[in-house]
Amino acid sequence: MADLPILQFEETIMKAVEENTVVVIIGETGSGKSTQLSQILHRRGYTKSGIVGVTQPRRVAAVSVARRVSQELGVRLGDEVGYAIRFEDRTSERTRIKYLTDGVLLRESLSNPELDQYSVVILDEAHERSLNTDILLGLMKRLVKRRASNFKVLITSATLDGEKVSQFFSECPVVRVPGKLFPVEIMYSHERPISYLESSLATALEIHMKEGEGDVLIFMTGQDDIDKLVSKLEDRVRSLEEGSCMDAIILPLHGSLQPEMQVRVFGPRPPNCRRFIVATNIAETSLTVDGVVYVIDSGYVKQRQYNPSTGMYSLDVVQISKVQANQRAGRAGRTRPGKCYRLYPSAVYEDEFLDVTIPEIQRSSLAGSVLYLKSLDLPDIDILKFDFLDSPSRKIVFFFRCVSSLFRHTFIAYNRLHPIAFAAAESLQDALKQLYLIDAIDENGLITRIGKTMAELPLEPSLSRTLMEANEHGCLSQALTVAAMLSAETTLLPGRSKNTEKKRKHDYLDLPDGSGWGDHIQLLQIYECWHQTNYDIDWCKDYQLQVRGMKFVKDVRRQLSQIMQKIARGPLDVQTSRRWKESQQDYHNLRRALCVGYANQLAERMVYHNGYRTLGFKPQVVQVHPSSVLKPDDEGKLPDYVVYQELIATSRPYLRTVCAVNIAWVTPILDKVNKININKLSGGIGRIEEHTEENMSDLPKTENVVAAVPDDHESKIQAARERFLARKGKK
Template sequence: MAVLPVLLFEDKIVETVDKNAVVVVIGETGSGKSTQLSQILHRRGYTRNGTIAITQPRRVAAVSVSRRVAMELGVQLGEEVGYAIRFEDRTSEKTCIKYLTDGVLLRESLSNPELDQYSVIILDEAHERSLNTDILLGLMKRLVKMRSSNLKVLVTSATLDGVKVSTFFSGCPVLNVPGTLFPVETLYSTERPKSYIESSIRTALDIHSREPPGDILIFMTGQVRVFSPAPPNCRRIIVATNIAETSLTVDGVVYVIDAGYVKQRQYNPSTGMYSLDVVQISRVQADQRTGRAGRTRPGKCYRLYPQSVYKEEFLDATVPEILRSSLAGSVLYLKSLELSDIDILNFDFLDPPSRESLADALRQLFLIDAIDENGMITQVGRRMAELPLEPSLSRTLIEANELGCLSQALTVAAMLSAEVTLRPANSKNLKRKKQNSQLPDGSGWGDHIQLLQIYESWDRADYDLDWCSEHNLQVRSMKFCKDVRKQLCQIMQKMAKGSLDVLSILRQEKFEQDYQRLRKALCRGYGNQLAERMLHHNGYRTLGYRSQVVQVHPSSVLEADEYGQLADYVVYHELISTSRPFMRNVCAVHMSWVAPILKKLENMDVNKLSGGLEVYNELKTLDNTRLNTSEEEEKSGNAGDCMSSRIQAARERYLARKARR
C-alpha cells in the first residue's frame, strides 16, 4: 500500500506545530490529513498533556474517520480512539484521540470555556465553512491568546484560502501537502444537458459498457446508500450528495460523474424563510469531486458541463454556511459564554454575516425570553444553551416543564429532531393524511400533536418495528427518535438536579394527554414563528407572516373550523419556499398566549440586544478616564499603572452590573 503523502511531511509538520500556536495545513484530496495528523501528533507526545480533538462538520465523517483511526492503531473504538456526536458519545477516560462534530465542541466549551482537556484542537474540513466551524475559528483566535503556552490549533482543509485564514490568525504559517495519489482524467461535456439526471444515467451506462472494471460515483442533489458492497462480478453505481466530497472514502470508485449541482438550504433574514434550492457548485467542490476518482488507482471524472462553465460561472469557493443560515442558535451560544468583550454585531468572524442576519437572530432570542431587552442572557437562555436543540425546541421543553407536560414535549422535540417522516405510499396524488388515515390525525390541532400521538401509538405497540413499517414510518428514524428522547430526558433531569421522575418521563403515560398545555408550551417556544389568519384572503390554509401570504403545507393535518377558517394564530416549525412559501409542522394556538409575545416587539432595540450599546458606553467611559489623567501622573511615570487600575475598576463595575441582572 502506498504511503500517504502527509506522512512524508511528518517532521516538517511537527517542527512547525512545535514552534507555532496556530498552523494551517492545506492537504489536498487523498493526502491522509483527516486520519494521519492526529496519529502523527499522538506519536510525538502531544497526548501526554491532554486529548487531541479533531472536529468534523458532519456526523457520519466523525464516526467513519474515528473507526478508521482506531483500526489503524489496533485499538477498540471508544477506548484510546473515540468519537462524540450529537446524542451519541463513544469515548472513555482512556481516549486520547477524539473525533467530534464542531457542534459538540462548541457545546463542550460552555461548561469549560478554556477547553483545557485538549492539548491540540484540529478543525478539519474547514473549507466546507460550516456555521459551527466559523464560530470555532473566532473562538480559537481568542483561546490561543489565553492558552498560548499549552494549546495548539490546526486548521486543515483540502482546498481553503490559506492566506485568508493565516491573516485572520495574525500571520500563522501555512503548510501545503500534495494529495491525489493517482492521476484523474477530467472530461467535459460540450454543452449543459437539458436534464442532468438523464445525462448522468446515460453517462453511467456508457462507462459500464465501455470502461474497465471500477465503481461509479454520481454526484447528485439527493442521496441513497453509499457504502453497501456490490455483489460479486458487479459494478456499483453509487448516487451521493456532496457528503461524499470530503472525509469519506468510498472504496472501489474509479469513475466520477459530476452533474455540477448541489441542493442547498438558504435563509432569508428579512422574511424568516428557508428555501431549498438546487444551485451550481463551486470550483472548490468540483475539484473535490474529481479527486474522489483517484484515491486507489487512476480514474476519470466526467463533468456534465463545459469547461467554460467551470471557469466563468462557478464561484471560487462555496458560500459559507454562516452567510446563508439562521444564526439564532449560534448567537445564543455566544451570549451564553458571557464574555464581556463580545459584541454580537461586531464579533470577529472570518466572513462576517450581515447585520440583518444577526439582528434577526437577536430578535428571535428576545421573543422567546433567551435574552432580555438589554441583550443579557437570561436564566431561561442559559438553560436553553445546555440543550442540544434549536432554540425554539429548547424553549418549548423548559416551558413544558413549568406547565407539567414535559413528557409530551420531549416526544415532540425528539420526533422533530429525528426528522421523522412518513414513507410515500403507492399513489403519488393522494395527500398524506389520506394515505395514512389509520394514523392519528392530531385531533384537529395540527402536526405537533399528530407527532405526539404517533409516538404514543408506537409506545402502546411496545415499540414494535413492524408497526412502523405497517404505518409507512421510517424504522431508522423512529429508533433514532426513541434514543434522542431518552437522552433529552437525561439532560433535563440533570438540569433539574434529579427532581424529575425519570421513569414517568421515559415512558409515556397511558391516559389522554392535555394537549392544551403542550400547545401553550409550543407557543412560548415558537414565539418568533407566529402566523396570523389573513381575513382578506381565503382563510382556509392561508395565513400571514411578516406581511406575506403563506400557505400551510398540503401534508399538514391542521384542520379548519366549520366555516373553513383556520385558527387566528398558529405556530410553525419551519417556513420554507419551494413552489411557493409553505409552513411546515403547524400547530394552532390561542390569542391569549400570543399577546405577551406581540407586546415584547414594542420595546425591542437591536443595538441593546447585541450588547453593543453597553460596550460602547463602557468604552466611552474609559476614554473619558484617559482624558482626565492628570499631568502630574504622567510626569511621575505612574500614568500606565493608574490607567490600568482604572480600566480594571471599570471592567469590574461592568461585570458586577451583569451579575445583578
C-alpha cells in the first residue's frame, strides 16, 4: 500500500482540491486511485462535514474496493466504510466513506437532488462513459454551482479523455498520477488481416512456439468466434505439442458462460503450462486474469446501438477506440513486462480509431434519461414551490442548459467523426415523442404526475407506465411479474450448449405457452408456475431455466412491489396469484396495460401476410421473431395488432417479445401519434435560447422557417446554442 504511486501525489492532489471545486485525476491502472483517494480525503478531514461517496460503474467493483478500504483502515465493513448496490445496502449512520454504483447515486439524487449528505463525490472510471456516469457528470456540473462552498467533485479518467472532462468543468485542474503497470511492447500488423480469426490463430501459435512463459489473452467479438477459435487452437496446439516444451490450456471467457466455467480462468495454473484465454471485452475491464503476459487485439468489439429515427436496435461489430486499445494492451503488463499484438497497422490506430469510445448515452434510447432529468427537482416542474429562485422562463432555460450541455458534451465531439453517432436533437426528439405517447409528459413537454411517479421506478419508462396502468385496472400483481421477468429475460433461457438442446426441446413443451396471447403472457405464466412450486430450484433446473436469472426476477419483483406500495395511493394487490389456473382468462387488463405502456411500440399486421408494419416511427416492415410463442391461428393469421418489447435488426428486422392487443386500444393512441407537435414537445428548447440571442419580434419568422426547412432551422438553433453556451461559459 505504501508504495502506491498516488500517495506520492497526495500534496498535489490536496492542493488542487482545496483550491478548486472540481478536479480531474488521471490515474492509470495500478495507481491506487480507487482505494486511496477516499482515504486521503478522510485523513484531511473531508469526512467531518459529510460522506465521501465514490461511484463505480460495476457492482463487484463497489463491493471489492469497499472491502479493501475497510481492511486498510482496520474497520468493519458497513461501519465507517460501507457500500450500496442494488438489493444491498451495507452502510450505517457511522459510514464516512461510501462506495456505490453510479446507478445507486442517481437514485439517491432523485430523493435528494442536492446530495447534501455528501461532502465529496468521486466519479471513478469516468472514462468508461457509462450512461449513468454521463448523467452524473451533468448533474455535478449543476451541483457544484449550487453547493460551491461545501462540496467537492473528483473525477478520475484515462489519459486521452481527461482534457475533455476538464473543459466540460470550465478548465478545472488535471492531476496526473502514473500507474504501476509494467511496460508493454506494442506490435502492429503490416496489413489489415483478411480474417482476424485466422490472424489471431496464427499469432497465438507463434507466441506459443517462440515466446517464454506467460498466458495469452485474445480479444474476440462474440461467442461464435470464441468457440471457433478455441476449437481451432485445440487442434493446432495438439499437433504442435511434440515440438513445444509447454502444455497448453485453452479457455473461453464470456458473459454467457456459467460462473463455474468462468472460475476455471481464475484458478491456479499448473506449472510449465500456457493458458490461452479467448475472451470478449468482458476481460477488458470487468474481469482481470492474472498471469497474462501476451495480448492479441483484433481491434473490434460488438456493440449494441439504437437508431432514434427508426426505433431499431442493432448489434454491430465496430472498431474499438484508442482508449479501449490501450486498456486491452494494459492487460499484458499487470505482473511483468508484456507484449501486445495488434492485428492492424499503426496507421489504422492513429487515423481511424476514435480517441474515446462512443459513450453509451449516444447509443441508447434517451427516454429513460430524459424522464429522469425532467423528474428531478429542477426548475421546469412545480414552479410555485421555488418562487424564490429565478423566474419560470429563466428556470426552463437553466434546465435545458444543464440538459443540453450534458448532451452536447457527449454528442458534438463525435458527430463528424463517426457515422453511427446520431444527432442529439434527433435522439432527444425521439425520447420526447416516446414519453408523450405514454403520458409521462404533456403536449408542452412538461412532466406529468404519471411521469413523476414513473421516474421512481428502476425500469424503462414503458414498463413503469405499464405498472401504473395495471394498478388502475386490478392487474398490478401480474404486471409486476412481467416487468421483473422482462428485466432479466436474456439470462433466463439456457445457453446454447449442444447437449442440452434436445432435452430442452422436450421440456419446452411442458412450459406454459402464453395461451395464444404472446410472449409477455408466457413469461407471466412461467413465473406463476415457479411460484406454485414455492420457488423450487429443482423446478428451474428441470425446465432449463437459469436459476440465477429466476432468483434475480424474484428480487426485482420484490423491489418493484415495495416501490409501488410506497408511491401508489390506495390499496395494492402485489401478491402473486395463488390460483394461476383460474387467472387463465384472456389477460384482458394486463394486455391493455401493456398496450398503454408500449404505446410507442405498436405494430399492425399487413393485410396479405404475417409481416407487420411499425406504428409511430417511420413505418417499417418487420417480422415477429421466430423464437416467439405467438403462432398463427387456424386461418394462418397472426393478431392484427401487437405490442413489442424490442425491435432489433439482426439478419432482418425482428419484433422480439410480442403480445396481442385489441384495435380498440390502439386507435386512441394513433390519434395521439397524429397530433404530435415536436416543437411544442421540445418545450421551446430552441425558441427560448434564441430569445437570448435575438429579438422577440424575430420569433414568428423563425417559426415559419421551421416548417419549411427544418434542417436549416436545426443548424441555426445549434449555432445559437453554441454562442449562448460559449457566452455563459465566459461569465
